[in-house]
Amino acid sequence: AQSVTQLDSQVPVFEEAPVELRCNYSSSVSVYLFWYVQYPNQGLQLLLKYLSGSTLVKGINGFEAEFNKSQTSFHLRKPSVHISDTAEYFCAVNRGGGFKTIFGAGTRLFVKA
Amino acid sequence: SQTIHQWPATLVQPVGSPLSLECTVEGTSNPNLYWYRQAAGRGLQLLFYSIGIGQISSEVPQNLSASRPQDRQFILSSKKLLLSDSGFYLCAWSGDRVNYGYTFGSGTRLTVV
Known part of the structure; x- marks a missing residue:
């Protein structure tokens, strides 16, 4: 069965510093990978997705992620964070376009002034 | 544009009371519909998904049920709530190409007391 592991439950970082949120997945078949962001008491919003092609994917709000097939990772990065980036971030995996998408447990990003 | x-x-519901949560989608037809539950620190748990009217797939055996009486309407129900049913419930939809990602609703915070 496929699974998604977000290696950090909480990540504190100072404003304007770079950040990386880590995600590893397990699957023996081709996958589609996603990052979502959730602000307090709201639904999730799609940040970016990897379907195929270039392994570096750019999303909204200045975020990007890199697909690494050999390490089965899809880490999310931003070179300079803002206070408004404080939220919970979820990595998700869909196996081969099936109806089920599996979500990680989430990483809470705290951006401090 | 599509909205959910x-x-x-x-x-806030007492233990043993019934539940009905409703989700509707506008601006699209024949969406794939999903109910997820989010518990703190545990990510999103897929409860049900539906690929068409009257077609419901259950992922977790429990005292919840789902129905899809119309193409763009998805209902989550329970006859008798348990304390463990407390959580944040999220409805989502996707098009035929599930690899394009999900669009989530704003969620329902359910507290069973």
């Missing part, structure tokens, strides 16, 4: 509506936003 979910209500109510918050709900």
